Amino acid sequence: MIFAALFYAAFLILAGGLVYRISDYLRTPAPLKIPTTPAPTTGGGVALRMTREVLLFESLFKGSLWTWGFAMLFHGGLALVLMRHLRYFTQPVWSWVDLVQPFGIYAGFVMAIGLAGLWGRRFLVDRIRYISTPSDHLMLALLLMIAISGLSMKFLDHTDIIGVKAFFLGLEHFDPQPLPASPLLYLHLSLVASLMIIFPFSKLLHAPGVFFSPSRNQPDNPREHRHLSPWAAKLESES
Amino acid sequence: MATEITAPPYRVIPIIPAIKPGAMEGLKPFVANDKIQEALGFPGELVEDWKDRAIAKMGDLLKKYRSLKVYLDACVHCGACSDKCHYFIGTQDPKNMPVARQDLMRSVYRRYFTLPGKLFPKLVGARELTKEVLDEWYSYYHQCSECRRCSVFCPYGIDTAEITMAAREILDSVGYGQKYSNEIIGKVNTIGNNLGLPGPALEDTLEGLEEDVKEDTGIDVRFPLDVKGAEVLLITPSADFFAEPHIDSLIGYAKVFHAAGISWTLSSMSSEAGNFGLFIGNYEQMRKIALRIRQAALELGVKRIVVGECGHAWRVAYSFWNTLTGIGDGAEDKFALQLQKQLDQRYRQPTHICELTWDLIERQAITLDPEANDNLIVTFHDSCNVARGSRMGEMAGGQFEIPRSIIRAAANHFVDMSDATTREKTFCCGGGGGLLTDDLMDLRVKGALPRMEALKEVADRDGVNFMATICAICKTQFSKVLPYYGFNMRMVGGVHQLVSNAIRLGGKE
Numbered sequence: 106m107i108f109a110a111l112f113y114a115a116f117l118i119l120a121g122g123l124v125y126r127i128s129d130y131l132r133t134p135a136p137l138k139i140p141t142t143p144a145p146t147t148g149g150g151v152a153l154r155m156t157r158e159v160l161l162f163e164s165l166f167k168g169s170l171w172t173w174g175f176a177m178l179f180h181g182g183l184a185l186v187l188m189r190h191l192r193y194f195t196q197p198v199w200s201w202v203d204l205v206q207p208f209g210i211y212a213g214f215v216m217a218i219g220l221a222g223l224w225g226r227r228f229l230v231d232r233i234r235y236i237s238t239p240s241d242h243l244m245l246a247l248l249l250m251i252a253i254s255g256l257s258m259k260f261l262d263h264t265d266i267i268g269v270k271a272f273f274l275g276l277e278h279f280d281p282q283p284l285p286a287s288p289l290l291y292l293h294l295s296l297v298a299s300l301m302i303i304f305p306f307s308k309l310l311h312a313p314g315v316f317f318s319p320s321r322n323q324p325d326n327p328r329e330h331r332h333l334s335p336w337a338a339k340l341e342s343e344s
Numbered sequence: 345m346a347t348e349i350t351a352p353p354y355r356v357i358p359i360i361p362a363i364k365p366g367a368m369e370g371l372k373p374f375v376a377n378d379k380i381q382e383a384l385g386f387p388g389e390l391v392e393d394w395k396d397r398a399i400a401k402m403g404d405l406l407k408k409y410r411s412l413k414v415y416l417d418a419c420v421h422c423g424a425c426s427d428k429c430h431y432f433i434g435t436q437d438p439k440n441m442p443v444a445r446q447d448l449m450r451s452v453y454r455r456y457f458t459l460p461g462k463l464f465p466k467l468v469g470a471r472e473l474t475k476e477v478l479d480e481w482y483s484y485y486h487q488c489s490e491c492r493r494c495s496v497f498c499p500y501g502i503d504t505a506e507i508t509m510a511a512r513e514i515l516d517s518v519g520y521g522q523k524y525s526n527e528i529i530g531k532v533n534t535i536g537n538n539l540g541l542p543g544p545a546l547e548d549t550l551e552g553l554e555e556d557v558k559e560d561t562g563i564d565v566r567f568p569l570d571v572k573g574a575e576v577l578l579i580t581p582s583a584d585f586f587a588e589p590h591i592d593s594l595i596g597y598a599k600v601f602h603a604a605g606i607s608w609t610l611s612s613m614s615s616e617a618g619n620f621g622l623f624i625g626n627y628e629q630m631r632k633i634a635l636r637i638r639q640a641a642l643e644l645g646v647k648r649i650v651v652g653e654c655g656h657a658w659r660v661a662y663s664f665w666n667t668l669t670g671i672g673d674g675a676e677d678k679f680a681l682q683l684q685k686q687l688d689q690r691y692r693q694p695t696h697i698c699e700l701t702w703d704l705i706e707r708q709a710i711t712l713d714p715e716a717n718d719n720l721i722v723t724f725h726d727s728c729n730v731a732r733g734s735r736m737g738e739m740a741g742g743q744f745e746i747p748r749s750i751i752r753a754a755a756n757h758f759v760d761m762s763d764a765t766t767r768e769k770t771f772c773c774g775g776g777g778g779l780l781t782d783d784l785m786d787l788r789v790k791g792a793l794p795r796m797e798a799l800k801e802v803a804d805r806d807g808v809n810f811m812a813t814i815c816a817i818c819k820t821q822f823s824k825v826l827p828y829y830g831f832n833m834r835m836v837g838g839v840h841q842l843v844s845n846a847i848r849l850g851g852k853e
Contacts, residue, residue, distance in 0.1 A: 126417075133410040136627065138663045139503065141495045141732055143740035143768060150740075158499070167769075168424030168497030176422070176499075223422075231363050232426040235438045236447065238469035240460070241421050306460050307468075311500055314418030319411045320492075320501035325735055327663045328692055331674030336408055337667065340631065341677055 108272075108294060109281040115301040122305020123313060130317040134334035144325035151324050158321060175222035179248075182216025185209045186255070193270045194277065210259060217252040220245055244307065247300060254293040264290050349786045351828040352434055354797050360427040367437035372479075373486050373783045376521040383530040384629060387519030394518040395473055399456050401517045402449075402510070406457065411506040416453045418500045419446060425494040425504075430771045431487050434790030439484050442494035442504040448484055449507055452477065478520065485511040486522055487787055489777035490623065491728035496768050508777070509625025516624055524781035525620045532633050536615050537582035543612035549585050550610070557595060563849045565595075565602045567610070570644070574609035576601065577641050578697075579617045579661070580652025581816035589837040590819050593653050596840025599847045600701050603710045608650075614640035617657035618816065622664075623778035630660065634668040638683060641671075647688040650695045653838050655727035655815030656776065661694045662734040698814060699736050701843060702746045705753050712846040717755035720810040722842065723802050724748055724760065725795065725822075726770035727815035741767075747814055747839050754842040759806045765798040773813075775821030788821060789828050796829040803831070812839045 145151050157163040162180075165173045189209025192198045224245040227237045258264040268285035275282035284290070303309065316322065333341075355361070378388025391397060406413050425442040427433070432440040439445060447469065454461030454470035461470035471477065490505035515521060531540040541549075550567035557565045568574065578601075584594040601608045614636040621630030641649055649671070651661045665671055670680030671693050687693050704710045724747060736742040744767045752758050765771050774791030802808040813819060813836060822836035 130410060130414060133407060133413050135410040136408065137667060139411060139506070139733070141492060141501055141503065141768075142735055142743065144735075146735075146740060158501075162499050164497055164501065165422070165424050165499040168428070168499070169422075172422055172424055226423070230423065232360070232438065232441060233421070233423040235363055235365075236421050236423060236426065236441065236443050238421070239466065240468045243467070306458065308418070308420045311418040311420050314414050315500045317410060317414045318418070318501040319414075320495050320503045325740060327666050328694075331666045331670060333667055333674070334408075337627065340628070341670075341675075 106281060108284050109276060111298050112276060115298040119301040119304050126305055126310060127313055134336065135319040136334035136337045138323055138327040138332050139319050140323040140325050141320040142325055146325050148324055151322060155322060159315060175219045178215050179219030179223060182212040182219055185212035186216055193273050196274055213252055213256045217249060220249045220252060247296060251293065251296045254289055258289050258293065262289055349789055351789050352793050354800060358797060361433060361436045363438040364436040365438055368435045368440065368487060370483060371787060372483050373781055374523040376523040376526040380523060380527045380530055381519060381521050384526055386516045386521055390519045398473060398514050398518050401514045405510050405513060412510050415502045415506055416450050419443060419502055424497045424499060428494050428497050430774060430794045431791045434793040440487055445484055445488055446504055446507045448481055449511055481511050482515055482520060486779065489772045489779055491772035491776055492732040496732065513625040522778060525623050525778035529620050529629055532616050536613050538616050538618050539582045541582055541585060546585060546612055546615055553595065561849055565598050567598050568608060569610050570612050571609035573645050574607045575646065576606055576608040576648045576650050577644055577646040578608055578610055578650050578652060579637055581617045581654040581657060582615055583816040583820060584652055587820060589841060590816055592844055593838030593840035596844030597652060597697055599844055599849060600710060603847055603849055604704050609644060611640035611644060617651050617654045619657060619660040620778060622656055622660055631668045634665055638669040638679065642679060642683055645686060648691050648695060649693055650697055650700055652697050653814040653840060655729035655817060658696055659729040659733035665694060696736050698746050698750055698839060702750050711848040712754050713848060714754055714756045714846055716846040717842055720755055721757040721759060721806060721808045722751055722755045722810045722812055723808045724751055725811050725813040725818060726766055727813055727818050728770060728772045728776060730814060731768055731770045750839055751812055751842060754846040759802050759808055761798040761802050765794060771795045773818040773821040774825065776817050780817050780821060789825050792825045809835060811836050812842060814839050
């Protein structure tokens with residue numbers, strides 16, 4: 106039952122934290138037009154630029170091929186793994202989740218390789234070593250341990266996934282069910298809950314943050330459309 | 345004290361340099377005195393309660409600028425930017441890596457504005473704002489030219505310039521401003537230009553220019569000042585009035601207006617395109633300077649506002665003027681409304697001089713003889729603020745194509761420098777963002793390294809002997825640092841200097 110409480114708390118912190126952060130970003134004005142140019146001149150163009158940025162990491166590709174490669178492996182792997190995990194939260198399982206299943210299993214390895222690569226850079230490249238804080242290392246350690254503990258349950262010490270699914274469906278229906286006793290499972294789930302709790306307070310905010318980056322989300326049309334923030338408009342009436 | 349400044353050696357293969365911690369530690373431009381500070385409404389010297397006020401100012405800025413808030417939160421220390429800054433490449437000081445420069449402020453942000461930083465400062469790299477930290481801010485936020493190159497490569501578009509501007513704004517607010525930038529802003533506010541050139545001196549200079557051009561070409565090319573009812577108000581960096589090689593571009597603009605038969609004027613009250621309010625991140629100062637230009641346009645009753653060759657000025661004019669002074673659509677105060685009615689909306693307002701010239705070339709309203717520049721093999725240095733903070737023409741990227749098209753029309757030999765150093769990936773000249781001051785000469789010479797390497801490549805391979813650019817700061821900076829790298833200081837010049845050489849002035853045959 107501890108885990109049931111833990112997951113309710115973790116979910117509330119994650120959701121509440123993200124709602125707070127995002128509304129905070131939304132409330133804060135961007136007083137000047139600062140897209141990094143050349144930039145799209147229309148809203149549609151901006152949507153396209155943002156899509157390339159979020160799905161393909163376009164800027165990172167230009168910036169560092171190694172980092173881009175590992176980041177793609179990690180994020181792509183993570184995305185597939187998350188999709189695969191939907192089967193533990195849905196009844197009946199959505200058909201597209203079934204399609205992902207065979208890829209999702211091996212995506213765990215891809216994710217781990219990506220993480221190892223990203224972590225390796227923090228030791229091997231002097232510039233990256235210089236900027237790394239303890240939390241940068243811990244974050245990677247946490248993610249890597251989640252991946253390894255998850256993979257172990259699949260390939261080494263099989264967990265009673267029927268029981269796991271019953272547990273999560275129970276949580277969804279506010280009818281908590283017991284969690285199968287398994288040290289690996291306990292480890293995996295505690296780590297995931299910690300990640301959820303840390304998310305809204307940490308650099309993991311890069312995920313929602315990218316959508317609010319004025320250098321990426323503004324169309325380049327300052328001569329055609331006046332852009333005025335509320336606090337700047339106040340200066341106007343004062344003078 | 346005065347150690348000899350030398351250029352760093354060219355890298356044989358341009359690999360990323362190893363870090364040298366502390367290489368530029370303690371480098372500080374002169375601090376503004378009380379007179380300079382107070383003229384801008386800033387405290388005259390470092391205030392007693394600087395710490396509380398700095399934190400409060402930071403909180404204030406976090407509420408006013410989404411960029412600052414998102415950028416301080418979003419960085420994951422991936423390091424994609426770490427080798428992109430010209431000052432890092434030239435100095436190898438790790439605090440000149442964009443991410444590390446941001447972290448100087450991010451660490452303080454985390455300590456005072458985030459939960460983990462309050463609970464576990466060591467873990468997340470958070471730290472107290474001490475006097476040492478404040479001094480470090482002063483030093484390293486004046487080793488950033490706000491060129492935005494890092495923002496091109498950041499997966500979240502984090503723009504270090506925004507952080508640098510916020511830091512300078514905080515420093516100003518506690519009485520720790522930079523002499524060079526703040527003194528210049530004071531001069532614009534009182535005299536009308538960065539150089540402090542008063543109206544009569546300007547008039548003399550322009551008369552002298554008319555005589556020079558007459559002697560040179562036999563033709564009466566005018567340099568009008570304060571002419572009411574002229575079609576075009578030209579707003580150009582004041583360096584164009586007297587500095588070399590800037591003045592040759594001013595002559596170029598005058599010849600273009602002459603040849604195309606466009607009436608134009610300069611303004612003695614508003615004789616500066618540059619806007620150092622941008623460099624210190626101060627919205628009010630930036631607006632105040634921009635409003636002078638609006639006032640001049642209203643008083644002179646012009647139909648068009650054209651901006652001369654100046655990088656950051658064009659960023660402010662193109663990206664911010666409509667916001668600051670309402671020269672486009674949507675402004676409601678009576679001056680802006682009057683200006684909107686007065687300006688000819690068939691033209692882009694404001695227009696870059698290159699947009700104007702290229703349009704005339706395309707319409708064959710002026711004729712260029714490129715043979716006039718046959719002694720030159722030309723390359724083009726994209727200025728950072730034009731490249732990454734503005735546009736020309738209708739298409740994204742017009743800021744790259746239009747100046748190059750003009751050069752190709754004005755000269756027969758044109759070669760581009762390496763792709764990794766041009767267009768949106770261009771390197772800053774090393775003197776932008778309020779750093780074009782002698783007390784930072786060591787930094788300026790080192791920061792020019794990546795551009796000098798790219799120039800050396802085309803000079804050796806293609807015999808390039810002229811680097812054209814469209815920025816007053818670039819021109820001054822290169823004239824000064826080229827000799828450190830074994831080049832002739834006269835190798836740099838304006839795009840309109842080439843136009844000036846090539847343009848046909850007599851009536852069209």
